[in-house]
Amino acid sequence: MAEIRRLPESLVNRIAAGEVVERPAAALKELVENAIDAGATRIAVTLVEGGLERIEVTDDGCGMSPAEMALALERHATSKLPDESIELVATLGFRGEALPSIASVAKFTVESRVRGAEQGWRRVVDHGTLTAEGPAALPPGTRVRVENLFGKVPARRKFLRTARSEYAACADVVKRLAMARPEIGFTLDHATGGGGGRTILSLQPGQDLADRVAQVVARELKDNGVAIDLEQPSGAGTMRLTGIAGLPTYNRGVADHQYLFVNGRPVKDRLLVGAVRGAYSDMLARDRHAVLALFLDLPPEEVDVNVHPAKTEVRFRHAAAVRGFIVSGLRHSLASGDRRSAQAPDGAAMGRWISEPVRAEPAPALASIFAGRDWTRPSASVREASQAWRAYEGEVMDRSGAEPLGRAEEAAPLPEAPEAFPLGVARGQVAQTYIVAEAADGLVIVDQHAAHERLVLERLKAAGAGEATARPQALLIPDVVELDEVDCDRLEGAAAKLAELGLQVERFGPGAMLVRSLPHALAKADPGKLLRDIADDLAHHGEALLLGEKLDLVLATMACHGSVRAGRTLTVAEMNALLREMERTPRSGQCNHGRPTWVKLRMEDVEKLFGRH
Known part of the structure; x- marks a missing residue:
């Protein structure tokens, strides 16, 4: 057997660094968290080559004295645990080896000044070796610089990703911490090795x-x-x-x-x-x-x-x-x-209303009206060619047999209090799929199938889902489902909760479960597959929540089959009834698949289409 020995301090630091500092973003996270815990109101982060060449974090926090700075670079030293109650820590970081671990795999420079002190202090540690220290000129707070990360540890350096990837990870760290502390101002600057730095993020303190x-x-x-x-x-x-x-x-x-x-x-x-x-x-x-x-x-x-x-x-x-x-x-x-819809009309689609005129070739009779005419000359006169127009009109009548007719039906006037009907009053139906309504502030287009699908689902959930679980479907012959013993233990522990949802199970030997009833909405489900999915969910989350989600999926399928299909002609009364129910129903802004059920074209946008703005 190999002899047990103590590892050298340098190797211990590198092992600790491997736990804490696997990439520049991890080192940056530790430094920014320290700045937050120091009571900073502004934190400035500068990256060079995604943090591979340099990471710099400057804050206006409480600062450190020279003695505190030396102690902070020792392993397992921290100011964030006033006693031994490690489970009650209220700060972001408290791992005492963070700074010494970073300093063991990079050139680490820390400068700090306590508020009220005449000058600050500076210490430089290069891959674990103290190389310089002395007075430093800086405002109250702390500035930490990490350069050439893993420069002397090529085995770790070669596993780092490209500068672009490392920068993305660093930016994500800053964004998350900035959201966690809206009372602190953050700036993030990034520069490449050849220069050309730019400000990525500039957030003011005290934001909502x-x-x-x-x-x-x-x-x-x-x-x-x-x-x-x-x-x-x-x-x-x-x-x-x-x-x-x-x-x-x-x-x-x-x-x-x-x-x-x-x-x-x-x-x-x-x-x-x-x-x-x-x-x-x-x-x-x-x-x-x-x-x-x-x-x-x-x-x-x-x-x-x-x-x-x-x-x-x-x-x-x-x-x-x-x-x-x-x-x-x-x-x-x-x-x-979420009765609102998050999607406005697509900007590119709106642009095509103006930028893409119809390029269809005119009918032969109509073409004679425009033949030989230079429309680019301002002096060109516009004269009606009555014979050609009549010929074109006759050609259309011959082809169709009659003029095209639209389905007309008297529509209700706009309500006196338009805010009571945000989706407006139905004016018609397009392609037997889309309802066009006039609201006080614009034009509303509704996908009738998507909207009704959501309405039916919410009705089922409100009226039928409770009954589905309250009246379980008893199996004529209980079904035996064979599972791993660990899965059986999990299901047995959750049996009471499952019974509340309508799924009655009991242990049937070391590696099997007996299914006595299913929820009414899942009466045709495969008991074996259902139990395996629930066991997997229990392994991941510890509670039988997947069953409730399965009920929602079943109800969603039922809603899809029971809703108004695209292609069905609706009366104006039916359209208005659909709009009113959408205004009363939760989650009516999107269908069961996350697509919008309606979009609104503001009246200003309609006017722009006709150059009236």
Whole structure:
């Protein structure tokens, strides 16, 4: 057996650096978190070549004395734990090896000045070796510079990505921390090795949370989202959920625009991501993702932030309660605000109204009217060629047999209080698919199938879903489903919760479950497949929440088959009834697949089409 020995200090530092500093973004995260914890009101970040060449973080926080600076560069030294209650830490970072670990794999320069001191102090550590220290001139606060990261560790350096990729990761870190602290001003500058620096982010201190999120994520999010502010009792205190959630129609193809925070700490936690997916389950297509920023605050003893070296994952004491709070909170907030549609008419489509005239060839008789005429000359006179026009008119009449007729029906006048009917009054139907309505402030176009599909689903959920779970469908012969023993243990532990949803199961030996009843809406489902999916969900989230989502999917399918199809002719009364029900129904701004059910063309835009602006 090999002899057990103590590792040298330099190797210990590099091992610690491997846990904390796997790339420039990780080092930047530690430095910015330190600046936030120091009470800074402004933080300036400068990157060169995506942080591969240089990272610089300057703040106006409390600063450090020369003795504190020396102690901060020792391993397991921190000011962020006043006692040994590590589970009650209220700061962003407290891993004592962060600064010495960074200094062991880069040229590390720290300058700091305590407020009220005549001058600051400077220390330079090059890959673990102190090379210089002395007085420094700087305003109160701290400036840290990290250069040539992994310069003397080629085995680590070669695994870093390109400067562009590393910059993207660094920018994401700054954006997340900037959203977590709207009271702090942030600036982010980036320069390439050859110069040409530019300011990427400039955020003023003291911003409103919604303004900060919209400025960092997307400016249109504020107009296409709903504000979240909910509270719920939890253990020793209260859980609070704040932030802004994008409307389902305002979505992206990747989940990179979902920003989640727990007690002000940016996290990428599977339970929270699953809760967001569950909240939007019947409002988005499977390949689309919501855009949002959610801030969950709860007592420190209710959450463990020490389960991941970089603290990007957390563990909740009552995970089921947290997930249920987020799902119900999001659904409640969206139900009060998502009657709106997030998608305005596409700008390119609007442009084609003007920029692409019809290029169809004129009829032979009509062509003679324009033949040999120079329309570019201002002096050209316009004279009606009556014989040619009559010939063209006769040709059209011969082809069609009669003039084209539209279906006309008397429409209701606009209401005296137009704000009571945001979707206006129906004026007609186009292509037997789209309802055209006149509102007080513009023209509304409704996709009749998408809109009615959502209305039917909400009716089913309000009236039928409760009965579906309250009246379970008993199986004539109980079904035996064979599973892994661990999956059986999970299902047995959740049996009471499953029974509330209409799924009655019981243990049938070490590796099997007996299914006695199914929810009414899932009466035709395969019990084996259903239990396996629920067992997988229990393994990931600890609660049988997938069953509720499956019910929503079944109801969505029923709604699709029971809704008004495209191609059906509607009367004006039917159109208006559909519009009125949309105004009363939650989530009517999008169909069950996340597409908009209506768009509005403002009257100013209509006037622009005709040059009346």
